[in-house]
Amino acid sequence: xxxxxxxxxxxxGIRAQLASSTRFHGFAPAxxxxxxxxxxxxxxxxxxxxxxxxNDPARYVAVWVxxxxxxxxxxxxxxxxRVGRMHGAMASTMVVGTARQMAPFGVAGAGITLxxxxxxxxxxxxxxxxxxxxxxxxxxxxxxxxxxxxxxxxGWYFVCGLAVLKLACGGAPLSPWMMGLPFSLGQAAVxxxxxxxxxxxxxxx
Amino acid sequence: xxxxxxxxxxxxxxxxxxxxxxxxxxxATSLAGHADxxxxxxxxxxxxxxxxxxxxHLQVLEEADFVALEKGYAGKRPHTLCRLTDLGxxxxxxxxxxxxxxxxxxxxxxxxxxxxxxKTSPQAD
Numbered sequence: 001x002x003x004x005x006x007x008x009x010x011x012x013g014i015r016a017q018l019a020s021s022t023r024f025h026g027f028a029p030a031x032x033x034x035x036x037x038x039x040x041x042x043x044x045x046x047x048x049x050x051x052x053x054x055n056d057p058a059r060y061v062a063v064w065v066x067x068x069x070x071x072x073x074x075x076x077x078x079x080x081x082r083v084g085r086m087h088g089a090m091a092s093t094m095v096v097g098t099a100r101q102m103a104p105f106g107v108a109g110a111g112i113t114l115x116x117x118x119x120x121x122x123x124x125x126x127x128x129x130x131x132x133x134x135x136x137x138x139x140x141x142x143x144x145x146x147x148x149x150x151x152x153x154x155g156w157y158f159v160c161g162l163a164v165l166k167l168a169c170g171g172a173p174l175s176p177w178m179m180g181l182p183f184s185l186g187q188a189a190v191x192x193x194x195x196x197x198x199x200x201x202x203x204x205x
Numbered sequence: 206x207x208x209x210x211x212x213x214x215x216x217x218x219x220x221x222x223x224x225x226x227x228x229x230x231x232x233a234t235s236l237a238g239h240a241d242x243x244x245x246x247x248x249x250x251x252x253x254x255x256x257x258x259x260x261x262h263l264q265v266l267e268e269a270d271f272v273a274l275e276k277g278y279a280g281k282r283p284h285t286l287c288r289l290t291d292l293g294x295x296x297x298x299x300x301x302x303x304x305x306x307x308x309x310x311x312x313x314x315x316x317x318x319x320x321x322x323x324k325t326s327p328q329a330d
Contacts, residue, residue, distance in 0.1 A: 004312045011305050015298065017238040022294050086291075089299045144240060201291075 019093045024145040025086035026098065029195040031078035035071030036187025042067045043180020053176075057124040060174050061117060064128070067183075098145065102138055109134045128178045129165030132157045135186070147197040153189040157182060215310070219303030221296060223269045228254055228262045233289065233297050236272070242288025263287060271296060 042063055046054035054060045084091045109131055116124050139146075139154025160182035167178070224233055231252040236243060243251070249259050266272035271293030275286040289297065 004308050004315070008305060008308050008312075011301050011308070014234055014237055015301050018294060018298055018301070021238050021240040023240060023291075025291075088295045089302075090295050093298065 015093070019090065019097050021144060022087075022090065022094065023147070023197075024094055024098050024142075025198075026079040026083035026094065027075065027146075027190075027194055028078040028082055029191040029198065031075045032187055032194060033191035034074050035067075036184045036191065038067050038071050038074075039180055039183035039187065043176040043184070046176035046180075050176075054174065057174055058117065058121055060176075061113065061124055061127055064131070064179050065113065067179075068131075071187075098142075101141055101145075105134045105138050105141075125168040125174060126165065128174065129161045129163075129168060131179075132161030132164060132182050136161060139190075147193050149193045149197075150190065153186045153193070156189065157186050160186070217303060217307055219299055220307070221300050223265060223271060224297060224300045226262070228252060228258060229266060232259075232262055232266065232287075233271070233293070236287060236289045237294075237297060239288065242273075242275070242286045245285040245287060248287055266293070269293075269296075 046060070046063060052059070053063050080095070083095055087094045112130065113127060116127060136154045136156075136158035139150050139157060143151060143154075164178045164182070168174070224230055231254075232248060235248055235251045245259065245263075248254075249256065252259065254262070263272060263274060267274055270290055273288055273290050275288075277284050277286070
């Protein structure tokens with residue numbers, strides 16, 4: 001019995017290793033580019049109608065939370081349709097693995113946003129920089145399952161996050177482009193990298 | 206194939222013969238943890254195979270589209286990179302799931318036999 005338990009444990013280990021080193025193909029370049037377009041449009045709208053959409057920090061945050069929800073929904077819907085097609089028998093393992101990797105950052109971002117929005121609105125200036133750093137961390141932790149070049153947009157988000165935090169600490173008002181610029185360019189870069197990776201894979205087979 | 210599972214629960218049709226061979230199982234397991242693949246010489250050392258044996262088994266895996274071989278040069282020396290393809294990863298995962306099923310059935314059978322033994326043994330009372 002003990003031999004069988006050991007063998008089962010070894011198999012579980014190999015399966016985990018296989019899943020953790022398998023490239024995740026669930027992110028559709030078009031959906032990622034779409035999320036970047038959402039960010040650009042939101043920043044444009046905030047620039048055009050500052051009284052209604054960006055002067056008040058609570059409204060500023062509400063606009064970007066809406067962008068995040070719309071982007072996540074777009075990526076998720078497209079991803080779930082794509083993952084079964086691309087991963088076959090490994091689909092559920094890959095979805096669970098990716099969700100497990102990203103969920104802590106998503107929950108942390110949502111929790112901090114909710115607490116600041118509800119209890120410390122005066123500290124909401126910290127959010128744009130913090131969100132960007134969390135996105136950067138998602139990118140860095142996903143390097144084993146995504147093309148290595150993802151390190152570049154992850155680095156971009158990290159540097160932008162720190163720069164935005166520094167600006168906000170210095171008392172700069174929350175500008176629409178503190179979010180719009182990093183996200184529209186960052187997501188466009190991620191989409192381009194994923195698109196090139198897909199093309200390379202198709203050329204190989 | 207749940208129907209066939211019911212008819213022949215011990216048929217284990219999912220144990221793909223391409224993987225179900227000691228050397229090829231070793232190759233697939235070695236490559237499983239390396240998304241970017243392994244060089245021919247690393248694979249040879251990890252699996253304890255000779256050049257000829259490794260080439261032969263890699264050829265079988267390549268013909269099944271489970272492994273991709275990229276031949277190039279590292280400096281002036283020829284260099285072959287071996288990696289599991291997406292299909293290979295998918296099929297190897299299915300193979301491992303079937304292997305797990307075999308072991309679970311064996312565990313249940315063993316447990317059942319020990320219970321039966323206790324029931325029929327005079328000392329068990």
